[in-house]
Amino acid sequence: xxKAQNSPDGPAAPLWVRRPEALHRAAYAVAxxxxxxxxxxxxxxxxxxxxxxxxxxxxxGVALSWWQPWAGLVVTxxxxxxxxxxxxxxxxxxxxAVLVLFSVTLRGKQPLAxxxxxxxxxxxxxxTLGGFRGGAxxxxxxxxxxxxxxxxxxxxxxxxxxxxxxEERAESAxxxxxxxxxxxxxxxxLRIARxxxxxxxxxxxxxSLHLGAAEIGLPEDAESSRQxxxxxxxxxxxxxxxxxxILALLRVGDDTSDGEALRPTPSLSGxxxxxxxxxxxxxxxxxxxxxxxxxxxxxxxxxxxxxxxEALTNAYRHGEGTATVEVREREGRIxxxxxxxxxxxxxxxxxxxxxGLVGMRERVESSSGRLTIxxxxxxxxxHAEFSxxxxxx
Numbered sequence: 001x002x003k004a005q006n007s008p009d010g011p012a013a014p015l016w017v018r019r020p021e022a023l024h025r026a027a028y029a030v031a032x033x034x035x036x037x038x039x040x041x042x043x044x045x046x047x048x049x050x051x052x053x054x055x056x057x058x059x060x061g062v063a064l065s066w067w068q069p070w071a072g073l074v075v076t077x078x079x080x081x082x083x084x085x086x087x088x089x090x091x092x093x094x095x096x097a098v099l100v101l102f103s104v105t106l107r108g109k110q111p112l113a114x115x116x117x118x119x120x121x122x123x124x125x126x127x128t129l130g131g132f133r134g135g136a137x138x139x140x141x142x143x144x145x146x147x148x149x150x151x152x153x154x155x156x157x158x159x160x161x162x163x164x165x166x167e168e169r170a171e172s173a174x175x176x177x178x179x180x181x182x183x184x185x186x187x188x189x190l191r192i193a194r195x196x197x198x199x200x201x202x203x204x205x206x207x208s209l210h211l212g213a214a215e216i217g218l219p220e221d222a223e224s225s226r227q228x229x230x231x232x233x234x235x236x237x238x239x240x241x242x243x244x245x246i247l248a249l250l251r252v253g254d255d256t257s258d259g260e261a262l263r264p265t266p267s268l269s270g271x272x273x274x275x276x277x278x279x280x281x282x283x284x285x286x287x288x289x290x291x292x293x294x295x296x297x298x299x300x301x302x303x304x305x306x307x308x309x310e311a312l313t314n315a316y317r318h319g320e321g322t323a324t325v326e327v328r329e330r331e332g333r334i335x336x337x338x339x340x341x342x343x344x345x346x347x348x349x350x351x352x353x354x355x356g357l358v359g360m361r362e363r364v365e366s367s368s369g370r371l372t373i374x375x376x377x378x379x380x381x382x383h384a385e386f387s388x389x390x391x392x393x
Contacts, residue, residue, distance in 0.1 A: 061100070
């Protein structure tokens with residue numbers, strides 16, 4: 001059963017709304033007290049057997065209604081005939097029947113049907129076996145007590161359901177507000193990304209083009225100016241790469257955690273720390289890194305780092321033995337090779353989705369590189385090579 005919760009932004013729900021079983025149990029507690037009092041009265045008065053049996057019948061109906069609401073309501077209401085037939089005052093039985101009716105309607109049963117059953121038994125016993133004792137006032141009291149019990153239970157149930165609906169609507173409104181805020185933030189991210197791409201990217205590309213034209217037009221003896229223009233073009237390429245990284249971050253949005261978004265860009269200088277992190281979790285790595293200082297563009301350094309990271313991750317999850325890592329410069333190109341023996345995926349979960357290898361290939365190709373992956377003689381090998389300048393601007 002759904003239970004209402006206290007809202008920090010609104011009024012607290014009443015106790016009986018937060019605990020809907022409280023009224024249900026209270027009604028049965030009162031009915032039990034009435035039954036116990038009637039049993040004590042029967043004993044003290046020395047009533048005969050039929051009177052005691054009629055009271056027990058009413059109590060049995062109350063107990064039955066806990067598990068079988070309709071059957072218990074019929075038995076408790078029918079007990080009024082038995083009590084009236086032996087000449088006993090049916091008031092206590094009427095009270096038990098009204099309390100059972102209250103509980104039945106509070107649990108969501110049809111209030112009109114329940115009220116009709118109780119009223120029919122009450123008036124039937126009053127007009128037949130009771131012989132209209134007490135007159136019209138007693139008959140009206142019996143009728144309206146049945147109506148009051150059914151109406152009160154139904155009204156409280158409707159009020160409780162209405163409260164729950166209001167709380168659900170409030171929660172839905174809060175969720176919708178958060179979704180709308182997220183949507184607007186995402187739209188603003190995309191707008192910024194479009195502006196960066198259309199304005200800054202175009203201007204930097206034009207800047208690189210003009211720098212190239214200026215370099216071509218320099219006289220042969222202007223070596224210092226030529227070196228300055230080469231450095232300027234290199235800086236322009238770096239700006240383009242970093243702008244693309246910012247654009248990717250803006251488009252990813254909330255999929256990237258705050259810590260990941262603020263973490264420094266990985267580079268070749270971080271390879272030793274990366275390898276050490278894998279060694280600390282049990283992977284045996286034999287590194288061989290030999291790259292001249294300043295030989296690689298920052299964007300290419302990121303690609304090398306990510307390729308080694310993904311290859312070592314696969315070696316840790318699906319390989320065994322020693323993993324070799326080689327990062328070298330060969331004939332003006334960067335060559336990255338990670339190799340390990342294929343084993344059972346004891347450290348990982350399953351055989352993997354293969355999305356890491358797909359992302360590795362896309363990253364290498366975005367830097368105008370080439371990636372080959374092969375598995376021969378029980379060894380898994382990842383080899384990537386690309387220009388140290390990366391993609392041409």
